[in-house]
Amino acid sequence: MTVFIARRLLLLPLVGIGVTLLIFSLLQLLSPEQRAALYVTDPRQLLALDSIIRTHGLDKPVTVQYVQWLWRVVRGDLGWSETAKMTVARAITTFFPATLELTLYAFVPIIALGIWLGTKSAVHKDKIIDHFSRLFAIGGQSFPTFVWGLLLLMVFYGALRLFPPGRLSLEANLYVLDPEMFRPYTRLLTVDALLNGQVWIFLDALRHLALPVITLSLVSCATLVRVTRSSMLETLRQDYVRTARAKGLEEPKVINKHARKNAMIPVITLSALLFVGLLNGVVITETIYNYPGIGRWGAGAALQLDAAAVAGFALFSALLLVLGNLTADVLYAWIDPRIRLR
Amino acid sequence: MSVLAARKVAAQTLPVTLSTWQTAVLRFRRNPLSLMGLIIIVGFILVALLAPVLAPPLANTRDPYMMPHAGYSPDPQAPRPGHPFGTTEQAFDIYYGIVWGARTAFRIGLMVVAMSVAIGIVVGGIAGFYRGKVDEVLMRIVDIFLAFPGLILAVVVVAILGPSLQNVLIALALVGWPGYARLLRGEILSVRERDFVEAARAMGANDLKIILRHVLPNSIYPILVVSSLDMGSVVVAAAALSFLGLGAPVGYADWGQIISLSRNWIIGSGGNAFAFWYTVVFPGAALVFFTLGWNLLGDAFRDILDPRLRGST
Numbered sequence: 001m002t003v004f005i006a007r008r009l010l011l012l013p014l015v016g017i018g019v020t021l022l023i024f025s026l027l028q029l030l031s032p033e034q035r036a037a038l039y040v041t042d043p044r045q046l047l048a049l050d051s052i053i054r055t056h057g058l059d060k061p062v063t064v065q066y067v068q069w070l071w072r073v074v075r076g077d078l079g080w081s082e083t084a085k086m087t088v089a090r091a092i093t094t095f096f097p098a099t100l101e102l103t104l105y106a107f108v109p110i111i112a113l114g115i116w117l118g119t120k121s122a123v124h125k126d127k128i129i130d131h132f133s134r135l136f137a138i139g140g141q142s143f144p145t146f147v148w149g150l151l152l153l154m155v156f157y158g159a160l161r162l163f164p165p166g167r168l169s170l171e172a173n174l175y176v177l178d179p180e181m182f183r184p185y186t187r188l189l190t191v192d193a194l195l196n197g198q199v200w201i202f203l204d205a206l207r208h209l210a211l212p213v214i215t216l217s218l219v220s221c222a223t224l225v226r227v228t229r230s231s232m233l234e235t236l237r238q239d240y241v242r243t244a245r246a247k248g249l250e251e252p253k254v255i256n257k258h259a260r261k262n263a264m265i266p267v268i269t270l271s272a273l274l275f276v277g278l279l280n281g282v283v284i285t286e287t288i289y290n291y292p293g294i295g296r297w298g299a300g301a302a303l304q305l306d307a308a309a310v311a312g313f314a315l316f317s318a319l320l321l322v323l324g325n326l327t328a329d330v331l332y333a334w335i336d337p338r339i340r341l342r
Numbered sequence: 343m344s345v346l347a348a349r350k351v352a353a354q355t356l357p358v359t360l361s362t363w364q365t366a367v368l369r370f371r372r373n374p375l376s377l378m379g380l381i382i383i384v385g386f387i388l389v390a391l392l393a394p395v396l397a398p399p400l401a402n403t404r405d406p407y408m409m410p411h412a413g414y415s416p417d418p419q420a421p422r423p424g425h426p427f428g429t430t431e432q433a434f435d436i437y438y439g440i441v442w443g444a445r446t447a448f449r450i451g452l453m454v455v456a457m458s459v460a461i462g463i464v465v466g467g468i469a470g471f472y473r474g475k476v477d478e479v480l481m482r483i484v485d486i487f488l489a490f491p492g493l494i495l496a497v498v499v500v501a502i503l504g505p506s507l508q509n510v511l512i513a514l515a516l517v518g519w520p521g522y523a524r525l526l527r528g529e530i531l532s533v534r535e536r537d538f539v540e541a542a543r544a545m546g547a548n549d550l551k552i553i554l555r556h557v558l559p560n561s562i563y564p565i566l567v568v569s570s571l572d573m574g575s576v577v578v579a580a581a582a583l584s585f586l587g588l589g590a591p592v593g594y595a596d597w598g599q600i601i602s603l604s605r606n607w608i609i610g611s612g613g614n615a616f617a618f619w620y621t622v623v624f625p626g627a628a629l630v631f632f633t634l635g636w637n638l639l640g641d642a643f644r645d646i647l648d649p650r651l652r653g654s655t
Binding site: 014015018019021023026027029030062138139141142143144145146147150151153154157158159163221237276279283284287288298299301302303305307309311313314317321322 | 351375482483485486487489490492493494495497498499500501502504505574579580583585586587588598601604607608609610615616619621622626629630634635637638641
């Protein structure tokens, strides 16, 4: 197990170099003037473009530039984001908690509903619940996030006035921004609201989270239903399941204790993929609901050619994805000894 | 092994036999969902081919892909005679956009998938066949591309290259190929150990011939399945980029573009939330059915080509 994890960790710097190299090469397509924002921490510095280009060697050979740039990136110095009006590093720490909160809430329905429906569907193959869940799975996978999101917005905000866009209503936002009254412990609003004893803010934040969470969950949940179902079907055919039934175990025990545990292995592999889906999904979801997370910032920056922000956003999402994959691998090895011992 | 025996081994493993086609036909006949997928896609192909008949461009138009203006109204206008699906803001005809958008969708899907598959086959093929150091280097490069969430990398590439449909195609191909490379490499690693490859080598075939004639045809099926599923998802990704404002220019017949024109009107007006429903429902439906069609078709392909999975999904 330790060897397995160590081997994975050793690969990380290599991936890091590759990822930064890819982003750096893309940035080289821009002119030195456009790249200058990557090297400043204050927009006033941009007034002296020539000196930035000279001091940071933007006209030097690319290898020299890459090493210089990489050194800044490693120290977390990613430049100035004009769209956010703050440094890129600051922007990430400002916007990421909102995105994290959104994805954490999305994980709950995805995992719970996905595994439950997938199992039910496999156990009752070709029954009504199976047909329903297959329809849900294939329909959910075919519904583009933004079409689904816009329809939800039309019904639940436009018509029913239930769930507004944004992250908080105006008065809740004013309250939260007041450092005297509200202390941001975790910067996850629902958690902070409870820690501060402000239930109304908690409810307000939940109201704003509802639609983005549903939007974000749909596609991933559909995928999970399908994988759980086919994996469960495969497992239910195995001999040891028949043995369990033959020795007189009750059906729920056979399903939940014997079959589902083994059926979960491909599902865990998939969870890394789910993570990718969620990261892609937040860009669209946050843009639709005007939810102030990292995805909306990244999409906005891309539209304005905010080079430093775009590069920072890409690097940060790659970091998240690599860490997500690592977690999935470790989890996988932990659950399935066949992987660990190989 | 004699030449004759080697030929025989090769013949036995030829992938497309009559029985595969027979099961294919049988499968489509038996599974109504697969048949539905086929019908949807054929429908879209017909719409795309017949676009000039279904929605004739104006006589003096320079580019039939640019949607014609129906007047100068800044608000969307409800469906009415002459404009069966209504018009968007800036008075673009939605029906026209959807019909010509089918062409755009096929163009995006086919070009991106073709480019991704081509690069994926070359890289994955070389890595899987030669193994060793070449494999190691190529697969680490693939890992680097896969370290980014696809849509985010595409957003970054389009942002840097500049928003346009062509750059969307480039970005999506850049994001798409690593998946194919990894998939093909895995297949080839197992195929190249099989007897018929050894037989071909014993007969004196060179590497290129072995790869093209023996290894590739036997490892290409998963690629076919994934690429048919990808036809839908690539078009959705392109539409998402258009929706974010990074794709086709305003007024271009592209479903994502039309949907993005509906964004300002989504909560309706004057107390009626559904006042502008047609601006999102029609182009949205086109996109959903297009993806659904390819998903169903991809599933059918998988069932036909991979007997292990038959009946499990």
